Amino acid sequence: MDFQTQLKQKVEAIEQILEKYLPAEEGYQKTVLEAMNYSVRVGGKRLRPMLMQETYQMLGGNGDIVEPFMAAQEMIHTYSLVHDDLPAMDNDMYRRGKKTTHVLYGEAMAILAGDGLLNYAFETACKAFLLEPGNENIGKALTVLAGKAGIYGMIGGQVADVEAEKRGLALDEEKLMYIHEHKTAALIQSSFMIGAILAGAGAEDVKKLEKAAYNIGIAFQIQDDILDVTSTLEVLGKPIGSDEKNNKLTYVKAHGLEKAKEDVEKLSKEALEILQGMQNRNEFLEQLVVYLIHREK
């Protein structure tokens, strides 16, 4: 089976897992449940749960304990987009070609849907305790899930990004890399790390994968910046040139398009070498990393 067919099937399988963990839309709080589910169902690449599952399987994991964590990670990723799109933040009306949550449900409900998704991510991950009571790796995985999503992870990056944009604070290369590392790479890192931890990997392998994921996350973000310059609304499903419009310093602007493309290649290669040095190989996971270099949306 070719990579694209495999990818498509895996995305569908992940979306079935997500559906299993999304809340039923009923009760007095129904509106927020609809807004949450809408936000998750709008879709995307499902990259983070996929990386988590592939890492879990690569390292010998064969249970379903990874599933609540996959769903939790996608909920965290989704909440960050919902809040990021708010009028007080990026004020985006469309994402992935669909109306953003606050456009459809109003600002108050979008704030609450984001809060709901973040909180429900931890509720969902806690369901792993029911699947494997006494498995001490669950606590470790939860610690990584929370740590990489929070003020020393994704939220930290988002804060530095907002300040650079809104307050026009000087953005040097170090700060730009801080933003990329935390806003984007952190959740890629926790995806690899949680997959490894739940499969029972040792601390050394978890550390190596954290480094590989750093590279992949940075490469992924640079590719995002590249596409914002080179793609089209039709291909990308969201307005292009938004970084330019918002006068946002990007990797492309700092280093030029060619250097940015080279660095995506280099970072991904290094990451692949780490993956290939693991005791077990996962061909699909390696192809997925390569795919990130050439993706067009």
Next chain:
Amino acid sequence: MDFQTQLKQKVEAIEQILEKYLPAEEGYQKTVLEAMNYSVRVGGKRLRPMLMQETYQMLGGNGDIVEPFMAAQEMIHTYSLVHDDLPAMDNDMYRRGKKTTHVLYGEAMAILAGDGLLNYAFETACKAFLLEPGNENIGKALTVLAGKAGIYGMIGGQVADVEAEKRGLALDEEKLMYIHEHKTAALIQSSFMIGAILAGAGAEDVKKLEKAAYNIGIAFQIQDDILDVTSTLEVLGKPIGSDEKNNKLTYVKAHGLEKAKEDVEKLSKEALEILQGMQNRNEFLEQLVVYLIHREK
């Protein structure tokens, strides 16, 4: 030592525990850390961590494993206030006599500070895994912490409340009680339940305490509604009459002031009977519940 002196000392001791778990204000994400700490330090009654600690001690707990959960619970309570005060929600400029977070730090940073506090609550609670590795009650406590704060707990109540206010959806007594139960009682419940679970209490005692906490939470909320009618800005530290101004259906409006006062008394009495029926007694905890009836702010 009289109750008020004890209460004051206990609040101070809890604030020291909170300080221990608040993030250091440094790094590129410094602004959000300042906004988070400001929001927590503005203060309040520290009721939820206090109820958690007192329940823990009542049921024989004598370690420090409850401390990260106390801090986590106060962070969750605080984030809910920060987001509740936002322009898109209640648009409150003052809370506890001090400027609200969005007034001081701007709307974007207040959204991120709320997100940061919610996420950091789970990071903080996860520190219990380091204190007592292999203690299976930690997973149970985390499940309750997340569950009572989320879409089937506090956020659920907040959603119904926002819809009743903003969209003018009809608010009958059942929906009003749903709001009180979820928006207010849920975190009181998790405070009691987590204290009990971490002390190693059995499922039956946890269930009884959940019921007692329901009563206390509802009584607490009705008392809040009463104070909004009967108190002053100076005593309360926030504008009075805001429910009336916002044309908000409250328990007082639905049932009258006298009935509301009677019900506070009745609910608290029932809760006390449950507490007094536990194997061990905690005199301070019982006094604290009585205090809720007569509190003036």
